[in-house]
Amino acid sequence: xxxxLRRRQGLPPAWLILASLIPFALVALPILYxxxxxxxxxxxxxxxxxxxxxxxxxxxxxxxxxxxxTILAGLIAVAAAWGTERCDLPGRRWWRLSVALPLAIPxxxxxxxxxxxxxxxxxxxxxxxxxxxxxxxxxxxPVVAALRSLDPNFExxxxxxxxxxxxxxxxxxxxxxxxxxxxxxxxxxxxxxxEFGALSFLRVETFTTAIFDQYTAEFNxxxxxxxxxxxxxxxxxxxxxxxxxxxxxxxxxxxRGSARxxxxxxxxxxxxxxxxxxxxxxxxxxxxxxxxxxFWVVEGHSAGQGLDRVLPALMNSVGYALPGAALxxxxxxxxxxxxxxxxxRFAMLxxxxxxxxxGLPGIVVALAAVAVAITFVPAAYQTTGxxxxxxxxxxxxxxxxxxxxxxxxxxxELSxxxxxxxKSPFQAxxxxxxxxxxxxxxxxxxxxxxxxxRELTATLLLAPAGVVTLATEFWNYTSDRAYGAAAPFxxxxxxxxxxxxxxxxxxTLRLNDAR
Amino acid sequence: xxxxxxxxxxxxxxxxxxxxGVDLTVPSGAIVALLGASGCGKTTLLRLIAGFEAANAxxxxxxxxxxxxxxxxxxxxxxxxxxxxxxxxxxxxxxxADNVAFGLTRAERRDGRAAEAIRLTGLAGLEQRFPHQISGxxxxxxxxxxxxxxxxxxxxxxxxxxxxxxxxxxxVCADVVALLRASGATAILVTHDPxxxxxxxxxxxxxxxxxxxxxxxxxxxxxxPVDAEVARLTGDAILLDGVATDxxxxxxxxxxxxxxxxxxGAVQVMLRPEQIVLTEAGQGVxxxxxxxxxxxDHALVGVALGEIRLDVRLSAFDEVAETLxxxxxxxxxxxxxx
Numbered sequence: 001x002x003x004x005l006r007r008r009q010g011l012p013p014a015w016l017i018l019a020s021l022i023p024f025a026l027v028a029l030p031i032l033y034x035x036x037x038x039x040x041x042x043x044x045x046x047x048x049x050x051x052x053x054x055x056x057x058x059x060x061x062x063x064x065x066x067x068x069x070t071i072l073a074g075l076i077a078v079a080a081a082w083g084t085e086r087c088d089l090p091g092r093r094w095w096r097l098s099v100a101l102p103l104a105i106p107x108x109x110x111x112x113x114x115x116x117x118x119x120x121x122x123x124x125x126x127x128x129x130x131x132x133x134x135x136x137x138x139x140x141x142p143v144v145a146a147l148r149s150l151d152p153n154f155e156x157x158x159x160x161x162x163x164x165x166x167x168x169x170x171x172x173x174x175x176x177x178x179x180x181x182x183x184x185x186x187x188x189x190x191x192x193x194x195e196f197g198a199l200s201f202l203r204v205e206t207f208t209t210a211i212f213d214q215y216t217a218e219f220n221x222x223x224x225x226x227x228x229x230x231x232x233x234x235x236x237x238x239x240x241x242x243x244x245x246x247x248x249x250x251x252x253x254x255x256r257g258s259a260r261x262x263x264x265x266x267x268x269x270x271x272x273x274x275x276x277x278x279x280x281x282x283x284x285x286x287x288x289x290x291x292x293x294x295f296w297v298v299e300g301h302s303a304g305q306g307l308d309r310v311l312p313a314l315m316n317s318v319g320y321a322l323p324g325a326a327l328x329x330x331x332x333x334x335x336x337x338x339x340x341x342x343x344x345r346f347a348m349l350x351x352x353x354x355x356x357x358x359g360l361p362g363i364v365v366a367l368a369a370v371a372v373a374i375t376f377v378p379a380a381y382q383t384t385g386x387x388x389x390x391x392x393x394x395x396x397x398x399x400x401x402x403x404x405x406x407x408x409x410x411x412x413e414l415s416x417x418x419x420x421x422x423k424s425p426f427q428a429x430x431x432x433x434x435x436x437x438x439x440x441x442x443x444x445x446x447x448x449x450x451x452x453x454r455e456l457t458a459t460l461l462l463a464p465a466g467v468v469t470l471a472t473e474f475w476n477y478t479s480d481r482a483y484g485a486a487a488p489f490x491x492x493x494x495x496x497x498x499x500x501x502x503x504x505x506x507x508t509l510r511l512n513d514a515r
Numbered sequence: 516x517x518x519x520x521x522x523x524x525x526x527x528x529x530x531x532x533x534x535x536g537v538d539l540t541v542p543s544g545a546i547v548a549l550l551g552a553s554g555c556g557k558t559t560l561l562r563l564i565a566g567f568e569a570a571n572a573x574x575x576x577x578x579x580x581x582x583x584x585x586x587x588x589x590x591x592x593x594x595x596x597x598x599x600x601x602x603x604x605x606x607x608x609x610x611x612a613d614n615v616a617f618g619l620t621r622a623e624r625r626d627g628r629a630a631e632a633i634r635l636t637g638l639a640g641l642e643q644r645f646p647h648q649i650s651g652x653x654x655x656x657x658x659x660x661x662x663x664x665x666x667x668x669x670x671x672x673x674x675x676x677x678x679x680x681x682x683x684x685x686x687v688c689a690d691v692v693a694l695l696r697a698s699g700a701t702a703i704l705v706t707h708d709p710x711x712x713x714x715x716x717x718x719x720x721x722x723x724x725x726x727x728x729x730x731x732x733x734x735x736x737x738x739x740p741v742d743a744e745v746a747r748l749t750g751d752a753i754l755l756d757g758v759a760t761d762x763x764x765x766x767x768x769x770x771x772x773x774x775x776x777x778x779x780g781a782v783q784v785m786l787r788p789e790q791i792v793l794t795e796a797g798q799g800v801x802x803x804x805x806x807x808x809x810x811x812d813h814a815l816v817g818v819a820l821g822e823i824r825l826d827v828r829l830s831a832f833d834e835v836a837e838t839l840x841x842x843x844x845x846x847x848x849x850x851x852x853x
Contacts, residue, residue: 151604153600153601153604154604154606156562156565156567156591156598156600157598157600157604157606157661158617159566159567159590159591159592160565160566160567160591160592160594160596160597160598160618160662160671161592161597161617161618161661161662161665162592162593162595162618162665163592163617163618164590164592168592171617172606175606175608175609176606176607176608178608263567263568
């Protein structure tokens with residue numbers, strides 16, 4: 001403990017290491033499980049299980065969706081960001097919000113809405129369409145933030161050197177927003193590889209849906225684990241590439257930059273076309289799902305189904321989300337402190353852990369938890385504790401990034417001063433560092449809780465029998481194609497999701513408004 | 516022949532009028548400094564000349580080419596006007612060599628122009644470095660090389676030395692001016708620092724509230740500012756009340772000779788601090804020493820002349836006694852009292 005200050009450059013104190021090891025162990029669990037299953041199956045078992053046209057088909061579907069959605073969403077998002085940040089589009093504030101709105105609709109809800117329109121909106125072409133519009137905001141917001149923090153002088157200099165708008169964009173702007181664009185595109189790819197709810201709903205056979213089927217329909221643990229292994233082998237490099245992209249040399253700011261407001265480009269005759277594009281984007285990404293959902297809510301109500309069950313499901317969702325968020329945040333705090341207050345290999349490991357998690361599809365983590373529980377601690381199977389544990393693993397990165405935003409603002413000198421005034425290292429932490437982390441901890445709790453409310457995959461697999469949440473009730477009704485009955489649950493999910501989406505969007509957009 | 520003529524330029528940002536009809540002529544090959552406090556419109560004027568924004572009225576002509584006129588707005592990328600913004604703004608994703616070659620066409624890249632600009636600016640050996648790997652002064656010279664490489668008719672520098680620390684500022688400024696002279700470029704330098712303006716420019720245009728209020732060579736501007744505000748903007752100024760008759764004025768510092776063309780009657784007499792010097796007993800006027808701060812190359816001494824308090828600059832080798840005898844060297848500038 002006395003080492004807190006002296007060895008700051010080296011290893012953190014023992015209590016911090018111990019506290020950080022818990023999330024490490026939790027994250028390691030699914031990886032170990034898949035590895036052990038693979039080992040037990042042996043080379044021959046692995047080959048006979050995986051070398052099949054079936055696997056190839058899964059691989060093709062999974063990659064087709066991930067690649068097409070990433071490319072299409074990236075193109076749409078960059079065009080939209082350029083429109084709202086660099087052009088004299090009227091009502092830019094509102095368009096920004098409207099492009100971000102689809103975030104409020106969980107992918108499985110928007111799939112439900114679209115697919116109720118007709119069979120064309122199912123299967124792979126439907127999945128690409130629906131998930132593309134679902135993913136646009138995930139790229140749009142980081143690109144907007146990057147565009148706004150880009151010193152407009154770069155564009156002025158390029159033009160003074162004889163380059164027109166288009167060449168300036170692709171030679172000066174694009175390279176500088178590349179980390180934001182690339183990072184968020186890889187995040188979309190990772191999401192698509194891990195997506196389960198929407199794809200299962202749209203009847204697309206990918207790794208996630210196949211893993212689920214193997215496990216629930218055929219009770220084939222080993223086949224599920226082997227498929228999980230393949231999926232992880234695809235996901236982890238994507239997550240790793242994303243990490244590299246985000247850590248890429250940050251030289252975008254070699255100077256303070258000027259505080260000048262941007263002179264927007266006059267769209268002139270193109271204006272109606274651009275406005276039309278934004279209207280179409282809003283209709284496709286938000287309008288159709290929202291209106292369809294409203295229709296089914298009314299229909300479902302008239303059918304007199306479901307409504308009385310919304311409240312208990314909501315209570316259960318809250319009952320899972322709140323302790324889940326608290327535990328996740330608690331697990332994230334030591335990781336953040338190890339990263340921001342120390343240097344060295346251990347600090348770096350703590351910093352990278354979330355990227356590994358990004359590479360672990362929810363279904364793989366949930367399945368591993370079930371299998372490990374059944375094998376080693378049967379009493380834990382079908383308990384709330386197991387659900388919460390999986391929540392911690394899956395939402396650790398979210399809590400970690402929220403807490404970290406606060407931690408980076410706390411100067412280390414603060415605890416030094418407290419020490420010089422006679423406080424012990426731990427007292428200094430409690431009295432100076434922790435109070436300043438509170439805003440970040442609050443944000444982590446709120447965001448994680450609200451995200452947990454819409455979690456489907458792990459809850460579906462792990463929740464004790466008879467416990468229903470908004471997401472699982474929605475799932476059960478839609479599995480029976482009871483659209484009207486499912487709609488109130490979906491509507492409730494959208495309303496709840498609206499809150500974190502609003503916070504997240506405003507935070508990203510306001511970030512540079514003060515300039 | 517790349518004379519720049521700016522005539523009756525007006526510009527508003529929304530309802531906020533920034534420039535109220537600015538006139539400015541920059542002779543071919545000259546370096547002109549635009550000097551003014553922040554918010555006076557100097558950067559806006561520079562941006563209009565560069566073509567980043569369009570003027571509301573007035574004309575801008577470079578050589579024989581009309582850049583800005585009613586109904587005419589040549590876009591920035593067609594003006595061939597170099598631009599060095601605050602802090603250089605080097606493209607962080609490009610090496611020094613690629614930054615310098617950025618404005619060149621494919622053919623120009625092959626004819627060694629970039630190499631010439633790099634050699635001229637003393638950047639040889641740093642071509643493969645990235646902006647964050649070179650010093651602030653080198654970044655500034657790279658920015659200049661980038662602007663010079665396409666051979667522009669005019670170079671605009673917008674407070675280019677602001678980001679540099681004080682010690683470096685002077686030497687980089689001197690470097691840049693020498694480079695501009697060597698390349699024979701016509702240049703406009705925006706600054707709020709009078710020392711920088713005097714040291715670098717052939718002509719200094721003082722801007723205030725959207726207008727050029729005085730346009731003169733550095734020494735003339737320093738000696739004959741048009742009013743008290745310009746006097747303070749161009750250096751330290753001591754202002755004394757006095758009564759002028761026939762080319763001299765009675766002031767608390769005794770009789771002070773005035774610059775030619777001075778008004779008569781009640782005036783404000785402007786002196787530069789270094790004009791006030793010590794003199795022998797029996798000469799000048801007596802002053803009581805209040806404070807003394809030793810500054811190395813001079814001593815800043817606060818003195819009282821009856822009710823009036825002044826800060827005068829004495830030589831580091833002067834003896835600062837309790838009472839000093841002061842006199843005025845050279846003529847003062849008289850402004851009528853409004």
